[in-house]
Amino acid sequence: MYTQNIKPTVQNNHINLNGLDIKGIVTNCLRNADEDVASTMPRESGLDRYKAMDFSGLVNAYTGLERFLVNVAAGKLRGLIVTGPPGVGKTTAVSKMLDTHATGKYKLVAGHMTVFQLYCELYRHRNAGEIIVLDDVDSAFKSMEGVNVVKAAADSVPQRRISWASSSPMLKAWGVRQCFDYNGGIILISNETERKGRGGKMSQHISAIADRLHSISVGSNDRDEQFNQLCYQVVHGGLLSSRGLTAKQQSEVLDYISQHLEGLDRVSLRTATKIADLMRLEPKHWRSMADIGILNNIDNEGGN
Numbered sequence: 001m002y003t004q005n006i007k008p009t010v011q012n013n014h015i016n017l018n019g020l021d022i023k024g025i026v027t028n029c030l031r032n033a034d035e036d037v038a039s040t041m042p043r044e045s046g047l048d049r050y051k052a053m054d055f056s057g058l059v060n061a062y063t064g065l066e067r068f069l070v071n072v073a074a075g076k077l078r079g080l081i082v083t084g085p086p087g088v089g090k091t092t093a094v095s096k097m098l099d100t101h102a103t104g105k106y107k108l109v110a111g112h113m114t115v116f117q118l119y120c121e122l123y124r125h126r127n128a129g130e131i132i133v134l135d136d137v138d139s140a141f142k143s144m145e146g147v148n149v150v151k152a153a154a155d156s157v158p159q160r161r162i163s164w165a166s167s168s169p170m171l172k173a174w175g176v177r178q179c180f181d182y183n184g185g186i187i188l189i190s191n192e193t194e195r196k197g198r199g200g201k202m203s204q205h206i207s208a209i210a211d212r213l214h215s216i217s218v219g220s221n222d223r224d225e226q227f228n229q230l231c232y233q234v235v236h237g238g239l240l241s242s243r244g245l246t247a248k249q250q251s252e253v254l255d256y257i258s259q260h261l262e263g264l265d266r267v268s269l270r271t272a273t274k275i276a277d278l279m280r281l282e283p284k285h286w287r288s289m290a291d292i293g294i295l296n297n298i299d300n301e302g303g304n
Contacts, residue, residue: 047251050231058232065216066097072185073101075128079154079186081215086191087268088219088226089233091135094189104129104184112139115146119164122153122184123176130184136191141206153186154212188213226267227257233269243276253279256290263295 071077082090091108098106107125109132118140125132132153140146145165152162163179164171171178188209219229231254233239240250253275257267264271274294278286 047235047247047254050251050254051235053228053231053235055228055232055236058229061218062093065093065218066101068214068216069094069097069187070101072131072187073098073103073106073129075103075183075185077185077214078156078160079188079213081188081190081210081213082218083190083215084218085221085226085266085268087266087270088229089237089269090189090218092237092269093218094133094187098131098133102129102131104131106131106133108133108135109137110135111137113137115140115143115149116164116168116170118146119149119162120174120176122149122162122182122186123180125184126180126182128183131187132184133187133189135189147206147209150186150188150209151212153182153184154209156212186213221266223261223264223267227261230254230257230267230269230272234272239269240272240276243273244280245276249276249279256287260295 065082068077068080072080082094084090091110095108104127105125107121109121113121113134118134118137121132134140134150140150149162152160154160160182161179162182164176167178219226230239234241234250234254240253241247245253253272256275257264257271261267271294275286275290278289278293282289
């Protein structure tokens with residue numbers, strides 16, 4: 001089994017995602033219409049300007065991710081690791097695609113989970129077509145027991161058997177067997193492929209999990225590319241319309257982010273949704289509030 005790593009590279013002012021060309025210079029055009037590069041921008045106004053952007057690379061990238069998830073849902077792939085910077089929409093994309101393509105029940109777990117809870121959830125999603133999604137659940141990897149449970153669920157052997165070494169009255173109380181064959185899928189969503197500070201044998205075991213599954217990278221740390229992806233989610237994903245914003249308001253949010261792009265540490269989907277919330281709360285003062293609450297604060301927001 002091999003791991004497919006899709007990592008963005010930059011060449012000739014274009015971002016390449018494993019052969020999928022994503023144009024990342026469009027935001028420069030929005031920031032300064034007097035620059036020569038502005039001639040490459042469409043002449044539409046308002047939200048139509050963003051609708052006219054070339055999203056073909058992102059469409060191809062998300063289509064590729066969707067094909068992987070379709071095969072996990074069909075039981076043809078054991079699982080998948082989806083990595084990328086915080087706030088690029090990893091969890092949202094995976095959830096929407098599973099809503100469409102899941103053939104059995106699936107559960108997304110975010111935050112804290114004990115190893116025992118992980119074992120029980122895998123048991124409850126053990127059948128073919130059923131999927132457990134772990135969204136940055138670091139707690140499951142803090143012990144060798146947790147790592148071994150995930151390794152067993154992702155193993156490449158024909159029969160994936162997962163066991164709980166010690167007897168526990170909770171297993172019987174919850175109706176969970178001490179040993180079972182796992183035929184479901186497992187998807188790991190992570191802000192990083194390996195957290196800093198992990199080393200030695202633990203790091204090797206985390207790598208062993210990655211070696212068992214295909215690994216897909218979504219998004220990059222380039223602000224222009226992050227803005228391009230944000231525009232795609234607004235135009236095609238309904239990111240801001242779902243919050244009740246008109247087309248004009250959506251355009252104003254994107255314009256504001258574009259104008260202040262250099263002052264943001266990161267352009268995430270939450271950057272836009274926070275501004276949208278201010279716009280709805282304070283229609284006349286949202287810009288000054290965003291200047292204080294967003295531009296003057298280091299963007300350390302987490303999430304996917």
